[in-house]
Amino acid sequence: MSGGGAVVFDAVAARYGVRAVLDGVTASFAPGAVTGIVGPNGAGKTTLLRVALGLMPASGGGVRVLDKPLAQWSREALARTVAYLPQGADAHWPLEARELVALGRMPHRPAFAPLSDADALAVEAALARADAAQFAARRMNELSAGERARVLFARALATGAPVLLADEPAAYLDAAHQLRLMDLLREEAARGTAVAVTLHDLSLASRHCDQVIVLSGGRVVAAGAPDAALSDAVLAEVFGIAVERTAGGAVVAQRRI
Amino acid sequence: MASVATTSPSVPRDHSRTVTLVLFAVLAAAFAASFLIGPAGISPGALFAGLLDGHGAAGVIAREIRLPRAALGVVVGAALGASGAALQGLFRNPLAEPGVTGVTSSAGLGAVIALYFGLAAESAVLLPAFAIAGALLSAGILYLLSRAGAGAMALVLAGVAIASLATALTALALSLAPNPYAMTEMVRWMMGSLQDRTALDLYFAAPLVAAGVLVLLSAARGLDALTLGEEAASSLGVNVASVRGRVVLGVALATGAATAAAGAVSFVGLVVPHVLRRFYGYRPARLIAPSALGGAALVTVADVAIRLVAPDGQLLLGVLTAMLGAPFFLWLILRLRRET
Numbered sequence A: 001m002s003g004g005g006a007v008v009f010d011a012v013a014a015r016y017g018v019r020a021v022l023d024g025v026t027a028s029f030a031p032g033a034v035t036g037i038v039g040p041n042g043a044g045k046t047t048l049l050r051v052a053l054g055l056m057p058a059s060g061g062g063v064r065v066l067d068k069p070l071a072q073w074s075r076e077a078l079a080r081t082v083a084y085l086p087q088g089a090d091a092h093w094p095l096e097a098r099e100l101v102a103l104g105r106m107p108h109r110p111a112f113a114p115l116s117d118a119d120a121l122a123v124e125a126a127l128a129r130a131d132a133a134q135f136a137a138r139r140m141n142e143l144s145a146g147e148r149a150r151v152l153f154a155r156a157l158a159t160g161a162p163v164l165l166a167d168e169p170a171a172y173l174d175a176a177h178q179l180r181l182m183d184l185l186r187e188e189a190a191r192g193t194a195v196a197v198t199l200h201d202l203s204l205a206s207r208h209c210d211q212v213i214v215l216s217g218g219r220v221v222a223a224g225a226p227d228a229a230l231s232d233a234v235l236a237e238v239f240g241i242a243v244e245r246t247a248g249g250a251v252v253a254q255r256r257i
Numbered sequence B: 001m002a003s004v005a006t007t008s009p010s011v012p013r014d015h016s017r018t019v020t021l022v023l024f025a026v027l028a029a030a031f032a033a034s035f036l037i038g039p040a041g042i043s044p045g046a047l048f049a050g051l052l053d054g055h056g057a058a059g060v061i062a063r064e065i066r067l068p069r070a071a072l073g074v075v076v077g078a079a080l081g082a083s084g085a086a087l088q089g090l091f092r093n094p095l096a097e098p099g100v101t102g103v104t105s106s107a108g109l110g111a112v113i114a115l116y117f118g119l120a121a122e123s124a125v126l127l128p129a130f131a132i133a134g135a136l137l138s139a140g141i142l143y144l145l146s147r148a149g150a151g152a153m154a155l156v157l158a159g160v161a162i163a164s165l166a167t168a169l170t171a172l173a174l175s176l177a178p179n180p181y182a183m184t185e186m187v188r189w190m191m192g193s194l195q196d197r198t199a200l201d202l203y204f205a206a207p208l209v210a211a212g213v214l215v216l217l218s219a220a221r222g223l224d225a226l227t228l229g230e231e232a233a234s235s236l237g238v239n240v241a242s243v244r245g246r247v248v249l250g251v252a253l254a255t256g257a258a259t260a261a262a263g264a265v266s267f268v269g270l271v272v273p274h275v276l277r278r279f280y281g282y283r284p285a286r287l288i289a290p291s292a293l294g295g296a297a298l299v300t301v302a303d304v305a306i307r308l309v310a311p312d313g314q315l316l317l318g319v320l321t322a323m324l325g326a327p328f329f330l331w332l333i334l335r336l337r338r339e340t
Helices: A045-052 A075-081 A097-108 A117-129 A145-158 A175-190 A202-208 A232-238 B016-036 B044-053 B056-091 B103-116 B126-147 B152-175 B180-190 B199-218 B220-226 B230-235 B240-262 B268-280 B284-309 B317-339
Strands: A007-016 A019-029 A034-038 A060-065 A082-085 A163-167 A194-198 A211-216 A219-224 A241-245 A251-256
Touching (some): A007 A045, A019 A045, A019 A060, A019 A219, A034 A175, A034 A202, A045 A060, A045 A194, A075 A097, A082 A145, A145 A175, A175 A194, A175 A202, A232 A241, B016 B056, B016 B284, B044 B056, B056 B220, B056 B240, B056 B268, B056 B284, B103 B152, B103 B180, B103 B240, B126 B152, B126 B199, B152 B180, B199 B240, B199 B284, B220 B230, B220 B240, B220 B284, B268 B284, B268 B317, B284 B317
Parallel strands (some): A034 A211, A082 A163, A163 A194
Antiparallel strands (some): A007 A019, A211 A219
């Protein structure tokens, strides 16, 4: 038992065709914490999230969500429990921001049912929490990339799921918006949500995550508190880099070795 | 939540109700005109009397020719409009349309095969059945391509290829036609027209189109979720494969039946959703029913227009919609290029 994680991976393997992408991954995402997933390109970070969502089958091992094996979840119940913000997410039609966020309520609504009062409240709350309430009535094509990212984040929040998985949410944001996003993720975790986020920026991972999982070649190389998981030895082995650190131990700069 | 929706000045007021009323009014007026205008030159009073009692030439014309023609315009337009809206939602691309994606020409090929082998004369079911099979085949190919990860542009190009192939095979059937009469029949039919249709055409097309549009509406919610991309839609509990399958089936039923009844009427499914989108708020689910209404209005208006412009029937419906639709399509491509 891995400490009652909201999502628990037990020796999970996954493959695309013959290529193994995950190879015996044992890890967990704890409720009330932000878990950062780092690793070089192709390490299996996105695949780990996709397996947890049931978007991709595990070829070995088992995944439990809220202590129930993934296979026993119905599509709808899982959608209410695990919210997902895919990499490079964007809106294909210029919906009004509020309408887009309301899509996050879909798992709670029967087919053809209009938005209930509870749904509308959840949408407004998500917009406020994602710091997007001020452009709720604007269309997506009238917003900047950073504003769109916040609206899409609000869409994931609106589901009100106890597990939130975000794939590279910081990728297209400037430094200020990245920090803002990490604050939002921390606030979400403070409400009891299990937040897992893949990150390329090691400094964000070391400063803003409670737990860090380092993946390389589909295996967990290190996991634990950021200082321990992102040790000099691990960073040298996995990324081939050396880092400087603040007095607190957080990663601040990198150079190749 | 109307109070919430109208609080911000940056979004124009919701005009959707006004637009819906206008579309209904245009459709009603065009329907009446379609019933009243024709080469026979019968007075409206005689036509209405004929419609009610069914006696004499006026009765036959009202019941067997004018009313089926007007009603078929509604059915065909609704099928094409709804199909266009659903395909655009599925491919997340405003260029998708039954005509552009080759669904219409494949349905046409199916129908020409039925005509060529004389099957259409054997049983009235076979022409629509072959047209729907053709539509299903081409929509299915597009579906498989989109599953294999083909981008929107690739799908449109694939549609062009499918349309060319279907057109070539149709031409082959024409040149091999057993007699000049069969050839003329196929050519006229291919060009798309509501002329000389009977009540029987209507009875076959209407339920199939209704079924197709219902299938499309059942996929509407999933199309909304697809606005966020396929993975996000799946994570919202949407069965993306089922949504795709329903759109393909619904488009094949509706467009296949419409094409069987009226021949190839292109670009209606492109223009109508594109024009209506801004009034109904860009959500694919909300656009399907208005596009059916708009398509019905557009086809009925066009069918009246060709009778006014060329009372002897030299101008065919499909020719008119292509003449107006093709430049619109080119303009749309230019605009999309500029935006990206």
